[in-house]
Amino acid sequence: MTNAAVTILQEAQQSPVADIYSAHIAIVRPILSGLLYSLKQDVVAEVGGYKNVKLKMLPRLRREGDGDVGICFEYAVHDALRRRHPNITERIYDALTRYCRVPGAEIDSILFAAEKNGSLQLIDTATGVLTDESRILTGAQAQPPKLKQYLSDIARAFRSSTFREMLPSTIKGLWKADLFVGCRDSDRWVGTTVKINPAALEGAPGLRLGIVPSMQGRHDNIRFDQAKNLVVCPVPYDASFMEAFYISWGIVKQFLDADANMPREVFLPSPFQRQVANELVIRREFDVVDVIEALQPLAQPHLLINNPQDVRVDVEGADMTPDTIISPIPGIIV
Incomplete structure (x- = not known):
C-alpha cells in the first residue's frame, strides 16, 4: 500500500432540495439573459439600451432564429457552473481536471459574450475573475499564454478575419470560445465551446473543452475526440440538467409566442409550467434585467x-x- x-x-448541500418549480425558475433566468443580450444592439439602442427593454417588448424586438436555443444553452451552462448546479458541475469538473489537466478545486466560468453583447461585456465579466497571472491551457507544448492580456484581441478577432491572424498560433482559434472554464484557485482556464447540437461541435487552436447535450443518457462518457482535439463533455439528460433546460426553454418560448401573455392551457398543460409562466406574465411591464433579478429569490439558491x-x-x-x-x-x- x-x-x-x-x-x-x-x-x-447548503439548502433543501428545491421543488420542480424553483428548479425551473433557476434555468428560466439565464434563458431570459440569453434572449436579451442576443438582441441586435441597434434595435436595443432605440429603446435606450438593454436595461430599458421591458419583458413585454422582448417578443417584439427579437427576430427568432435557429440559434436562439443554442445561445440560451450557453448562458444556462455558464449560470449552472457559477451556481454549482450538481447535475452539471460534477461532470464538467471531472472533464476539466482529469482530462484537461486543470489543477484546482474552485471551478468557475467566464462567459465570452463578444457575439451577444460586444467585447466590453467580455472584459467586464472577466475583470473580477481573472488576474495578471491567469493562464489559458491549450494543450500545446509551450508556456501557457496569459489570458487577460489577450482578452481585447480575442474579442476583436471574433469580428475581423484579418485580426485573427495576429493572434499567437497556440490561441489562434480561441475567438470561437463560448466560455472560459477553469479553477480560480489555480488560475488556470481552458477555452470551451458549447453546442446544443453535438454535430455542430468544431475544434480550433486554443479550444480544449466541448460541452454538448448527452445523446446516450447517463452512460454517455466524457471522451477525447482526436479529430477535433477536444475533450467532449456530454451534459446528462434524463431527470437532469438537459431535461430541465428544455422544459424551461419551452415555457419561455410559449410565453413569448403568446406576446408575453399567458398561453392557452393546451400550450402549457402542466400546472407547474403555467405557474412558472405566470411569474413572467405578472412582470411583463418590467424591464427584463429587473425581472431576472426579481426571480432570483424564487430560484433554488446556493x-x-x-x-x-x-x-x-x-x-x-x-x-x-x-x-x-x-x-x-x-x-x-x-
Whole structure:
C-alpha cells in the first residue's frame, strides 16, 4: 500500500432540495439573459439600451432564429457552473481536471459574450475573475499564454478575419470560445465551446473543452475526440440538467409566442409550467434585467458549498500521484 495525498472536493448541500418549480425558475433566468443580450444592439439602442427593454417588448424586438436555443444553452451552462448546479458541475469538473489537466478545486466560468453583447461585456465579466497571472491551457507544448492580456484581441478577432491572424498560433482559434472554464484557485482556464447540437461541435487552436447535450443518457462518457482535439463533455439528460433546460426553454418560448401573455392551457398543460409562466406574465411591464433579478429569490439558491479537504488515503500501486475528486452529497435531481 502507498500513502498518497488526495484533495477531495466535497460539495455539501447548503439548502433543501428545491421543488420542480424553483428548479425551473433557476434555468428560466439565464434563458431570459440569453434572449436579451442576443438582441441586435441597434434595435436595443432605440429603446435606450438593454436595461430599458421591458419583458413585454422582448417578443417584439427579437427576430427568432435557429440559434436562439443554442445561445440560451450557453448562458444556462455558464449560470449552472457559477451556481454549482450538481447535475452539471460534477461532470464538467471531472472533464476539466482529469482530462484537461486543470489543477484546482474552485471551478468557475467566464462567459465570452463578444457575439451577444460586444467585447466590453467580455472584459467586464472577466475583470473580477481573472488576474495578471491567469493562464489559458491549450494543450500545446509551450508556456501557457496569459489570458487577460489577450482578452481585447480575442474579442476583436471574433469580428475581423484579418485580426485573427495576429493572434499567437497556440490561441489562434480561441475567438470561437463560448466560455472560459477553469479553477480560480489555480488560475488556470481552458477555452470551451458549447453546442446544443453535438454535430455542430468544431475544434480550433486554443479550444480544449466541448460541452454538448448527452445523446446516450447517463452512460454517455466524457471522451477525447482526436479529430477535433477536444475533450467532449456530454451534459446528462434524463431527470437532469438537459431535461430541465428544455422544459424551461419551452415555457419561455410559449410565453413569448403568446406576446408575453399567458398561453392557452393546451400550450402549457402542466400546472407547474403555467405557474412558472405566470411569474413572467405578472412582470411583463418590467424591464427584463429587473425581472431576472426579481426571480432570483424564487430560484433554488446556493445549492452547494465547496469543502476542499486534504486527506491521506491508502491506495494500491506505488505510482499513484496526487489527484482531485469530487464528491456530491447528496445528488440532486431536477
